[in-house]
Amino acid sequence: MIKAVIFDFDGTLADTLEDLKDSINEALKMSGFSRQYTYDETKALIGSGIRRLCARALSDCAHSPEEEEKVFADFNRRYLLNQTRHTHLYEGVQETLDELKRNGVKTAILSNKKEENTREIVAHLCKENTFDQIVGKREEFPLKPDPTSLNYLIALLGVDKDEVLYVGDSDTDMKTADNLSLRKVAVTYGYRDKEILEQYKPDYMIDDFRKIQTIVNYLNK
Numbered sequence: 001m002i003k004a005v006i007f008d009f010d011g012t013l014a015d016t017l018e019d020l021k022d023s024i025n026e027a028l029k030m031s032g033f034s035r036q037y038t039y040d041e042t043k044a045l046i047g048s049g050i051r052r053l054c055a056r057a058l059s060d061c062a063h064s065p066e067e068e069e070k071v072f073a074d075f076n077r078r079y080l081l082n083q084t085r086h087t088h089l090y091e092g093v094q095e096t097l098d099e100l101k102r103n104g105v106k107t108a109i110l111s112n113k114k115e116e117n118t119r120e121i122v123a124h125l126c127k128e129n130t131f132d133q134i135v136g137k138r139e140e141f142p143l144k145p146d147p148t149s150l151n152y153l154i155a156l157l158g159v160d161k162d163e164v165l166y167v168g169d170s171d172t173d174m175k176t177a178d179n180l181s182l183r184k185v186a187v188t189y190g191y192r193d194k195e196i197l198e199q200y201k202p203d204y205m206i207d208d209f210r211k212i213q214t215i216v217n218y219l220n221k
Contacts, residue, residue, distance in 0.1 A: 002183075002219050003159045004106040004132075005212065006150070008168035009118055010046060011190030013093050013109070013209075014125060017042055018086035019079065024057050026082075027074035033061050043191040047170045049112040049143045050075060076114075083117055084124045090189065092210035097130050099213050106157050108133040110150055112143045112172070133157060145175035154180075165219070167212060174200030185215060 010016045021042040028035055037045065037057065045056045054072045063071075097107055108131055111118045115136030122134060133156045135141075141149040154164060166177040169190025174197065177184035186202035187209065188194045197205065204215050 001163060002105060002165050002216050003163040004108060004154075004157045005100060005165045005167060005216065006108045006110050006153060006157075008170070008173045009109050009111040009113060009121075009136075011169035011192075012090075012167055012173070012187055014087055014089050014121065016083075016087045016121070017046075017191065019082045019084070020046060020053070022085070023075050023079040023082045024053065024071075026078045027054070027071045028057060028061075030074045031067055031071050033058070033063070033071075035061055046191060047112070047172045049137055050079075050114065079117065083121055087121060087125070089125050090209050092208065094126060094130070096210050096213050097126070100216065101130075103216075105216060106132040106159065108153055108157055109135065110144065110153050110176075111136045113137060145172050145179055147176060147179040150176055150180055150182075165212075165216065169197075171196055171200065174202060183219075185212065 007013050017039055021037055021039055025036045045053045051072055054075055055068060058068055058071060100107055109118060113136050115138055118136035119134055122131065133153055135149055135153045137143060154161060161180055161182060164182050165185060166182045167185040167187065168174065169187045170192045174184060174186060178200065183203045185204045185206060186197040188197065188205055188207045
């Protein structure tokens with residue numbers, strides 16, 4: 001029986017890409033780099049935390065470690081200003097989360113985004129108390145796909161691993177779920193191509209967030 005659903009955030013619950021794109025482009029410009037990323041190009045930068053995003057953004061620019069550190073710091077400052085300008089929930093997200101809650105299923109977020117940012121964006125986009133738990137990037141945990149933060153979150157939720165459904169949009173998410181042998185759902189409307197997700201053999205693949213409730217209903221029959 002599924003008692004909890006754990007969601008990735010960026011590309012799964014919310015389209016955050018426009019604000020991420022603007023923030024990295026602004027940070028690059030502030031350090032004198034001419035490279036600017038499009039919406040689609042930014043997809044390849046995300047998935048492993050902000051530091052990796054900045055490193056990837058500079059990968060085709062000659063730069064020093066000091067310049068990379070400055071871009072990272074500037075990105076964090078710009079993203080705090082930009083993070084809710086264009087970011088929005090995908091269609092059907094709030095309604096589906098509400099239905100899961102009415103049916104007694106716990107919901108949680110596990111993100112490689114800084115927890116401060118994640119909580120602020122969720123507070124802006126979602127109804128109060130939509131999620132039972134939110135865990136973002138913390139200094140004491142390695143980033144996903146390391147399962148340490150996922151184990152911690154499952155313990156907070158008070159459920160067993162076989163009672164959890166994990167939902168994400170990336171190869172990182174699929175690896176995270178596999179590292180604890182969780183049942184996993186890949187969403188194909190996010191930031192990774194369907195062909196990449198298929199390689200990880202998700203239990204379910206969906207193109208509409210609202211199908212989460214159908215999956216939970218089926219598994220809880």
